[in-house]
Amino acid sequence: MKRALRLAVTATLAVLTACGGSDREGAGDAGDAGSDVGASERGATTVVLQDIAFEPEQLGVKAGETVTWRFEDRGIPHDVVADDGSFKSDLKDSGTFQHTFDEAGTFGYRCTVHPGMNGSVKVT
Ligand SMILES: [Cu+2]
Known part of the structure; x- marks a missing residue:
């Protein structure tokens, strides 16, 4: 037992x-x-450049946040140029570009190489 x-x-x-x-x-x-x-x-603060487009095309961030663009279109250089000229990246097909948005507003930007390749960042 x-x-x-x-x-x-x-x-x-x-x-x-x-x-x-x-x-x-x-x-x-x-x-x-x-x-x-x-x-x-x-x-959420990253925009990927791929297939000749910004993904996402429209991004929302808070004032003071930094947006990172990641160039993923190997062999197809793009740039990121603000409509108001407040930021501008080099033309490239790899690496990243960053910009910090300090003020609220909607900031459009484009790739100068590809017509119709546009994006915007809405800062609140
Ligand atoms: Cu482009």
Whole structure:
């Protein structure tokens, strides 16, 4: 009888240990989800230049935020030129360009190489 009881206790401990392990995995998943949210928040201020277009064409940011344009059209150089001349990138097909928007308003910009390749940043 004593031996059977000891086996039961051992089995119970094994189950508890397994539960503890799965709890830790759960916490790890939650941490990963948190960093995913952070990545998408950072991505919200990025415009990708690809397929001769700005993606997204219209971007909303808060005053003081920096927008990053990522040049992903390899072999097809673009530039980012503000309609009001407040910012202007070099012509390039890789790398990034950044501009910080300090004042509220809607700022249109374009690629001078490709007619119809336009975008805008709405700063609130
Ligand atoms: Cu272009």
